[in-house]
Amino acid sequence: MVPKTAVILAAGLGTRMGERPKGLLKVARREILYRTLTLLRRNGVGMFIIVTNERYAGLYHEFIEGHGLNAELVINPEPEKGNGHSLHLVKNHVSGRFVLVMGDHVYGEEFIREALRGSGLIADRKPRWTDVGEATKVRVKNGRVEEIGKSLDEWDAVDTGLFILDESIFEITEALEREQDGDYPLSEIVERAELPVTFLDGLPWIDVDTPSDLKMARRMLAKTAVKGTGDGFISRHLNRRISTEISYLLAEKVTPNQMTLITFALGVISAFLTLVSLPLAGILYQISSILDGVDGELARAQLRESRFGGYIDSLLDRYVDGAFLALLAYSTLREPLWYLTALLALLGSVMVSYSTERFKAAYGEDAYGSIPALRKLPGKRDERIFTTMLFLLYPAGASVRALFLLLAILTNLRVCLTSYLVSEKVS
Amino acid sequence: MVPKTAVILAAGLGTRMGERPKGLLKVARREILYRTLTLLRRNGVGMFIIVTNERYAGLYHEFIEGHGLNAELVINPEPEKGNGHSLHLVKNHVSGRFVLVMGDHVYGEEFIREALRGSGLIADRKPRWTDVGEATKVRVKNGRVEEIGKSLDEWDAVDTGLFILDESIFEITEALEREQDGDYPLSEIVERAELPVTFLDGLPWIDVDTPSDLKMARRMLAKTAVKGTGDGFISRHLNRRISTEISYLLAEKVTPNQMTLITFALGVISAFLTLVSLPLAGILYQISSILDGVDGELARAQLRESRFGGYIDSLLDRYVDGAFLALLAYSTLREPLWYLTALLALLGSVMVSYSTERFKAAYGEDAYGSIPALRKLPGKRDERIFTTMLFLLYPAGASVRALFLLLAILTNLRVCLTSYLVSEKVS
Numbered sequence: 137m138v139p140k141t142a143v144i145l146a147a148g149l150g151t152r153m154g155e156r157p158k159g160l161l162k163v164a165r166r167e168i169l170y171r172t173l174t175l176l177r178r179n180g181v182g183m184f185i186i187v188t189n190e191r192y193a194g195l196y197h198e199f200i201e202g203h204g205l206n207a208e209l210v211i212n213p214e215p216e217k218g219n220g221h222s223l224h225l226v227k228n229h230v231s232g233r234f235v236l237v238m239g240d241h242v243y244g245e246e247f248i249r250e251a252l253r254g255s256g257l258i259a260d261r262k263p264r265w266t267d268v269g270e271a272t273k274v275r276v277k278n279g280r281v282e283e284i285g286k287s288l289d290e291w292d293a294v295d296t297g298l299f300i301l302d303e304s305i306f307e308i309t310e311a312l313e314r315e316q317d318g319d320y321p322l323s324e325i326v327e328r329a330e331l332p333v334t335f336l337d338g339l340p341w342i343d344v345d346t347p348s349d350l351k352m353a354r355r356m357l358a359k360t361a362v363k364g365t366g367d368g369f370i371s372r373h374l375n376r377r378i379s380t381e382i383s384y385l386l387a388e389k390v391t392p393n394q395m396t397l398i399t400f401a402l403g404v405i406s407a408f409l410t411l412v413s414l415p416l417a418g419i420l421y422q423i424s425s426i427l428d429g430v431d432g433e434l435a436r437a438q439l440r441e442s443r444f445g446g447y448i449d450s451l452l453d454r455y456v457d458g459a460f461l462a463l464l465a466y467s468t469l470r471e472p473l474w475y476l477t478a479l480l481a482l483l484g485s486v487m488v489s490y491s492t493e494r495f496k497a498a499y500g501e502d503a504y505g506s507i508p509a510l511r512k513l514p515g516k517r518d519e520r521i522f523t524t525m526l527f528l529l530y531p532a533g534a535s536v537r538a539l540f541l542l543l544a545i546l547t548n549l550r551v552c553l554t555s556y557l558v559s560e561k562v563s
Numbered sequence: 564m565v566p567k568t569a570v571i572l573a574a575g576l577g578t579r580m581g582e583r584p585k586g587l588l589k590v591a592r593r594e595i596l597y598r599t600l601t602l603l604r605r606n607g608v609g610m611f612i613i614v615t616n617e618r619y620a621g622l623y624h625e626f627i628e629g630h631g632l633n634a635e636l637v638i639n640p641e642p643e644k645g646n647g648h649s650l651h652l653v654k655n656h657v658s659g660r661f662v663l664v665m666g667d668h669v670y671g672e673e674f675i676r677e678a679l680r681g682s683g684l685i686a687d688r689k690p691r692w693t694d695v696g697e698a699t700k701v702r703v704k705n706g707r708v709e710e711i712g713k714s715l716d717e718w719d720a721v722d723t724g725l726f727i728l729d730e731s732i733f734e735i736t737e738a739l740e741r742e743q744d745g746d747y748p749l750s751e752i753v754e755r756a757e758l759p760v761t762f763l764d765g766l767p768w769i770d771v772d773t774p775s776d777l778k779m780a781r782r783m784l785a786k787t788a789v790k791g792t793g794d795g796f797i798s799r800h801l802n803r804r805i806s807t808e809i810s811y812l813l814a815e816k817v818t819p820n821q822m823t824l825i826t827f828a829l830g831v832i833s834a835f836l837t838l839v840s841l842p843l844a845g846i847l848y849q850i851s852s853i854l855d856g857v858d859g860e861l862a863r864a865q866l867r868e869s870r871f872g873g874y875i876d877s878l879l880d881r882y883v884d885g886a887f888l889a890l891l892a893y894s895t896l897r898e899p900l901w902y903l904t905a906l907l908a909l910l911g912s913v914m915v916s917y918s919t920e921r922f923k924a925a926y927g928e929d930a931y932g933s934i935p936a937l938r939k940l941p942g943k944r945d946e947r948i949f950t951t952m953l954f955l956l957y958p959a960g961a962s963v964r965a966l967f968l969l970l971a972i973l974t975n976l977r978v979c980l981t982s983y984l985v986s987e988k989v990s
Binding site for chain 2 (some may be wrong): 370450454455481489491495559
């Protein structure tokens, strides 16, 4: 069972990152804390307690109101003391199991989803995004924390700043309060509690301490924003590598909807370019295909996924493909038989998408998720567009005709195979 | 709350319908009882008790086993007595609320769904399918049964053979058992209990007593088998009137899958006919459009609805339309600009369906159900095909070109309006 409450520690006074509390810094147009709360909420956590200091209380209050969050503020009047005290302060605000999470860490959705299934300290043996030099390390013995600290010589994993605890932790904070006059770090609680350790390796999370961490966080969000169940060969090996770099560059500046429109416009321009220069048209078409991933990536990185965005994007893609093939045929073909081929290529090209979307409409499940064999069938959009570009690079009448013939066969065959795989799946 | 158990009275000895028990007669390839049980099950009733006589017990046992039904048999050793005794026999088999239903009535899905929300006697003030002369009538006073019988002079409604009762009914059967030595009709129980009456007017149900009732039941199932949320003007006013007649004629002979193939074959033939005779092609295309409703109607009438059937049917429709437009263009057009128009007409024609199916994929709801305004937009398949036929009846080069231009504009405009309506709906 996922805990229902999360405690966020955000009482630390900003130092290397300026006057604004770190939890309210934005990455990919969203406050760090908004990200954490949103991802926790999507995964079943509904109540939030934010521990902050007197100086930041107003800003955090504004933040909570502004986003309409179900969050409570707890003030730590002595933020200069160790952050263990901040945890102790929520003693009477939580019961049962709860999540404890650092307010200045940026997490990816996959990390949060998996972490909520763990218990104790969530630790990463292969941290991919965070700076290990600065990180808090843990040595683990028999599945429990043996030692924890920034300067351990020998260590097994890195502290991800997320914990799944229960109220028994307050027996330890109680003792530490007495012994150390309220000044002790969280790591001391963790060590004394000998918390169990759940390893979660290589998933997206990063501790933000410096402006360059913030940049790395943006990069992490862009690079892990690929959904891609329907990605073809070209998309996986070429388009996504470029599109995620573009998403990284645009993450703070461009909204997903703006990107959808830009991509559509480029696609339509590429279609009209067939009237002028086939190689240029092909290249721009391929560029628009690369950019076609960016709106979705920006949406996920900026936590702005919307079904309507996906809906419109999907319609516009079909129109770009249709317009490209129609204008390419218009500008190159003369004989009725080749036009017939072009008509069938256009039909098949839309039907490839129709056959998978209609599956989802009927069965409520993603076709590529339900029928993994579908992923291996050639003829997806990224592959078709890349092939189209190749055929248009050294255009001759014969190569354009060969392209239409290839597309007409490939796409319609793919639809036949899709319906066969669907029939196998459901029977 | 829908009752969880249903009691089916099927102890009557067949008279006018031959040796086979009436509940096991087939209408549209399904036993009457299979229909009732299936519809009840689809609407939340999970347990069944069938009261029958010694002679039929073996047949009913076979029926239950054959269909793997969750049903129990209760034997009435004295079926020649009034059917009130049959109800009394289940006294110790049910508790709380339960459905009581006659084994020889054929019900439509809509009737069962609504009836389960009622209580007491479900009565019909405007019976549409059953023979009122033969029916049991009820006079209602203050919402309760005042008098019930076949030969009432004044009556308010007709007994539909379905009741929502609770175990208190057995106090009355107990009394009647003593007073009348176990020989009393159900109507006597109903009258003495002064059951509440729920009116359900004009929905599909029929009491099957004679072979002509059976034919009427088939007709009822065919005529009420139209789902039709996406039906256009031509479908509602022309195609469905004919297709339901055809479904009535084929209900016992043809399966939905066979019908899908026949319709697809006719559509493809009509497409190739464009090479020979445009008027004939157009007429056959329209005939295939009428037949296109029949597979779905047969599926509903025969209780054989399948998502895969709908999936394949939808793909094949797109291919018939695509093939028709492609071959029509091939056989009539010469200039590139008109081919461009044809390419856009074909694109738009598939996109009309794509835009609504993609909506369902994204939102999990039928587009026409969620956005009623969509139903009024012209350009649905039935309307496009009818228009195509009209343009091909007196074919001249100009009329075919006008058709392509019209389709190119109408379909793509419709897709624009659809996405606009979707954006309005979800924002």
